[in-house]
Amino acid sequence: MRTHRLVSDLHPHATKNLQSRLGITIQTLNPLLPDDYFNLLHRWLDLESIAEKARLAARRQLSHAGDAERTGETIIDLVMSDHRSGLGGRYLLAFNKRRNGTPLPWNRLKVGSPVVISNAANETDEGVSGVVSRRNNHVIEVAVEQWPEGERHRIDLSPDETTRRRQRGAIQAARHATGRVGTLRDMMLGIKPPRFDREPTLRFSDSLNPPQESAVRFAMSARDLAIIHGPPGTGKTTTLVEIIRQSVARGERVLACASSNTAVDNLLERLVRSSPHIVRVGHPARVTESLRDHTLDERVRDHPSTAMVRDLMRDAESLLRQATKPVRSKDGYRRAGEMRSEARNLQNQARSMERQAIQYVLESADVICTTTTIDDELLGSRRFDLVVIDEACQCTEASVWQAIQRGERIVFAGDHCQLPPTVISDEAAREGMKTSLMERLVNQLGPSVYRRLSVQYRMHEAIMRFSSDQFYDGSLIADVSVASHRLIDLPGIDAGEFTSPPIKFIDTAGADYDEAIEPDGLSKLNPREANLVIRIVRQLVDCGVSGDQIAVIVPYAAQVRLLRSRLNLDGIEIDTVDGFQGREKDVVIMSFVRSNPKREIGFLADTRRTNVALTRARRCLIVIGDSVTFATNPFYASMFEYFESCDAYESVWNFTDWDNAAVE
Secondary structure, eight states: OOSSOOGGGSOHHHHHHHHHHTSTTOOOOOOOOHHHHHHHHHHHHHHHHHHHHHHHHHHHHHGGGTOGGGGSSEEEEEEEEEEEEOGGGOEEEEEEESSTTOOOOSOOOOTTOEEEEEETTOTTOOOEEEEEEEEOSSOEEEEESSOOOSSSEEEEEOOOHHHHHHHHHHHHHHHTOOHHHHHHHHHHTTSSOOOBOOOOOOOOSSOOOHHHHHHHHHHHHBSSEEEEEOOTTSOHHHHHHHHHHHHHHTTOOEEEEESSHHHHHHHHHHHTTTOSSEEEOSOGGGSOGGGGGGBHHHHHHTSTTHHHHHHHHHHHHHHHHHHTSOOOSHHHHHHHHHHHHHHHHHHHHHHHHHHHHHHHHHHHOSEEEEESSOOHHHHTTOOEEEEEEETGGGSOGGGGHHHHTTEEEEEEEEOTTSOOOOOOOHHHHHHTTTSOHHHHHHHHHGGGGEEEOOEESSSOHHHHHHHHHHHSTTOOEEOTTTTTOOGGGSTTOOOOTTTSSSEEEEEOTTTTOOOEEOTTSSOEEOHHHHHHHHHHHHHHHHTTOOGGGEEEEESOHHHHHHHHHHOOOTTOEEEETGGGTTOOEEEEEEEOOOOOTTOOOGGGGSHHHHHHHHTSEEEEEEEEEOHHHHTTSHHHHHHHHHHHHTTOEEEGGGGTTSOTTOOO
């Protein structure tokens, strides 16, 4: 029996009005009705579930045509090359291509991704669920609790129904909540305004700049919720760590969350320097290896009672082995039954002691770190004085309600001018699922609820300025330590066309750098732009730049695959915009790919993607694109004008001595 109504079940005008109030351009303080709001969240989750299952089915169909790997969500023709025991009694299984030495294809299966391992020879095999625990160019390791069938395997990105089930439970509980949770819910929906006390006088442990200190004081004055807006390179994580440290110093317990395991580990890495009583909750395989000593599994393993638990489990296994030996007498059957009973008693005793150890570790922690997909069974009814949600703009609205319900106060942190939440269902995206709760609150409540960080420590001033003007009201300031740094300032790097200037735009207009579509129509590529990228990389290397200082960012997976197949340079990173979110390199080459007479730019019309790409570079940013294709968009027209104003605009015709048709 359904416990909720979909919005499609409601009156169509009510649905339309609700969706418009959730839209990205929201400018009103009119409150959202809880029932309508949570009905819509349920609908979006249903649409996402349907879309994910359809994608998995489509990937399996592609395997018949030999194109299964093209989406980046499947790897086929794998064999198990190694296995070992992992944390928590799991198996860690390593797979590589059946043809030894063949690298893995470009894929989206990152550490922490939920996957399914299935028997390649059996199309009906539903497979074994697991989590990617390690990966490199040739090997992908998966943590599983069951052994997969077969000798040849495929690994597919898996629909994460466990996460969705928890989200459904959380939003249903929030719908009917009273007390503190009900109050926070009403504030999130605009029914009640957030409240603030006078900003406290604080002593800061780290060297924070004035905007960071102001943001910390603001967050500490919030009685209900506060938002920290952190543009690229402005030290958002440093600010959050200080907020958590200040809260712990006044005796509070903190739940620190983020949408992804990578973001949680980034926060954890900084927190462990200032808080000794911190625990990372979650599947150990999803945690960066260098941080696994701080996981709940490892902390429990260090607990004094764990040795006794191991002894009890060992004794239970010994009794079970004895009980399985053949017997021929009634007395033998009786003794076997007694041994099984005793083994169960020992196992129950061990599990009880293990649960006590888990609760002791959790109770001893000042800070608990986890993704926003919280294990409610593990944390029980625990509530926290402060809940911090980092990278909140990459969280869908449904995904944050588990965390919200555990806090007395909430702090969101992120940048709504960068990538929004990942949404698979086009219908859900159109209805507003790609608008995060943080973005909606910023648009709805304005500066009264957030503080923006403004001093950035990553980019040369010329790299920063365009994004600052377009997305951050011109408020960003380049710290003196980075404002004028260039590639040529680094030791061992010679002066050159691409190492001396901090920015350059190469315009391919009119040079027949036409985009192409892959045969399956799933992605786009631009071979001549790829050739140009390769030439630029070679010139950089000739000037002394190493591969690990270079990133190539392109919007389409097909272009990623093309460049990775043809650019063999140790350390270089070639990825999509989504894959490089949160990263940075000394030099970034951005290839727009799109070049067509219809002037279609696809999802690059969401200029937040371009903002991410443009702000990954520290010392040198090189952009390649067709100005004619993009100039009808006001944002890109302004970008071209900016490059011209900096004397950083150049036509590809100036590189006619480069044989773009014959790059190997």
